[in-house]
Amino acid sequence: MSELLTALVVTCSITTVLALLLVIADSIINNYGEVTLRINEDRELKVEGGSSLLNTLKEQNVFIPSACGGRGSCGLCKLKVLEGAGDILPTESAWLTEDEKKNNIRLSCQVKVRNDMRLEIPEELLSVRQFKTRVVSMRDLTHDIKEVVLELEDPPEMEFIAGQFIQLEVPPYKLTDEPVYRAYSIASTPSSKKRIELEIRYVPNGICTTYVHKHMKEGDKVTINGPYGEFRLSDTQKEMICIAGGSGMAPIKSILLDMQEKKIRRKAQYFFGAKALRDLFLVDEMKKLESQLPDFRFIPALSGPDPSDNWKGETGLITKVVDSYIPNAAGMEAYLCGSPLMIDACVKLLKEKGMPEESIFYDKFA
Amino acid sequence: MSDFALYFSVFFAAVFTNNILLTNYLGMCSFLGASREIKTAAGLGTAVIFVMTVTSALNWVVYYKLLVPFNLTHLRFIIFIVVIAAFVQIAEMAIERLSRKLYAALGIFLPLITVNCAILGASLFMIIRSYGFGQSVAYGAGSGVGWAMAIMAMAGIREKMAKSRIPKGLEGAGIALIIAGIMALAFVGFNGITS
Secondary structure, rough: OOHHHHHHHHHHHHHHHHHHHHHHHHHHOOOEEEEEEEEOOOOEEEEEOOEHHHHHHHOOOOOOOOOOOOOOOOOEEEEEEEEOOOOOOOOHHOOOOOHHHHEEEEEEEOOOOOOOOEEOOHHHOOOOEEEEEEEEEEEEEOOOEEEEEEEEEEOOOOOOOEEEEEEEEEEEEEEEEOOEEEEEEEOOOOOOOOEEEEEEHHHOOHHHHEEEEEEEEOEHHHHHHHEEOOOOOOOOOOOEEEEHHHHHHHHHHHHHHHHHHHHOOEEEEEEEEEEOOHHOOOOOHHHHHHHHHEEOOOOOOOOOHHHHOOOEEEEEHHHHHHHHOOOOOOOEEEEEOOOHHHHHHHHHHHHHOOOOOOEEEEEEOO | OOHHHHHHHHHHHHHOOOOOOOOOOHHHHHHOOOOHHHHHHHHHHHHHHHHHHHHHHHHHHHHHHHOOOOHHHHHHHHHHHHHOOOHHHHHHHHHHHHHHHHHHHOHHHHHHHHHOOHHHHHHHHHHHHHOHHHHHHHHHHHHHHHHHHHHHHHHHHHHHOOOOOOHEEEEEEEHHHHEEEEEEEEHHHOOOOOO
């Protein structure tokens, strides 16, 4: 019995002493006090030093995209640090190109905040926020695509640009033990700041799509973060070709409705590819746009219509339809959204038709 | 034998004839994981030398001044692990505070070796072989140097190997283990030196 007690006492006292030492060391050695982060020369954040730049910024509600959560294994959390980060660490160098090294690009998960720093963060990342939302309506657009409307609760409004996407957080459930995040384009327009619409297509066994299609119901609380993405209307006056398939409808719809609201008078054609009639949706709404926008045509096309569909419109793969409508694409701009296969085929076709690569904008739904 | 000669022979044996990596096969995971570049291997090797030397000394004191008097030697595994982990963490914080250069070269590897079995192995071997304090420190330092040497040799070979054609099925860990085996055979040759 006494042997057991001595064992317990000795083990406990050794670990206690070590734990105490660690706590003391942490508060003395690891205490860097308050430091100032100067962002884009116009904004200053007062923060506690001692943890990584990535986590320090997260605590200040600045979310830098990162996939590995700060282990230095994804290389996504790159930021320009002009001053105060010290030399490039061996754990970073594998992720940085020579150009990036010269331009003071660093991995924010490896850089520690110890003193005042000067950083550059892209403006649009500064507006990325986490939002608590509530599902206010869900409806079936097709047999496998659902429209989900989320009402923002905290913060109550989101500023975004038509074409951008958000990340939806799926809480742990049958298919996942930890929260996962999936990106979905916003289908509503930026003028609707309190309510955003998503169009989500069911993928068998997809973690997020199964959650949305089989588990989510009206009234549920959902967390999202965003907005992200460079996909948006350019500020030229070139004629537009929009091509989308499936849930690729979402960002194109947002862009077109935004054009209507802002009275942007660009000539545009919108090719939408689906398999059969049951995969087509929002046709009436798009047809209505033809009369509301000055020069807009909506051309839905079915690649494999069912005989009972009585389809009188265009048939065949979307590339074939675009090919027959557009003799020469030089001088136009293209906005593509859909599966990687569709996008690759369309980019190839448009280039053959004389469109320069920098006039082709796309959002791949991988 | 004078003290110095005694320490030196323990040190020498730990580096060559009883190389902790190549004869005991301890510390394999970081040996395989961090041996792609000589520079990284050198940093990790230095960190191992430093940590092994100091933890051997610390654990010797804890073992003979605490565990032996209280008759608790069977607790050595858990106690050694805790001592090593705490020391590594404090050392990392201190290095980071004191010198950025040293931290970049050495400090960032410290968390990687907290769980390196070679470090614990060295502390356990010094007990099994009943080394005195001086010998233990020499043994810890020697084992560290031996480990560092082995991983740098491996990194050198792998850097050269990057240009050679390796059968598909053996790429990565496969060929690395075969090379480690051949290196171990070579080190066995040192056994002849000890009397």
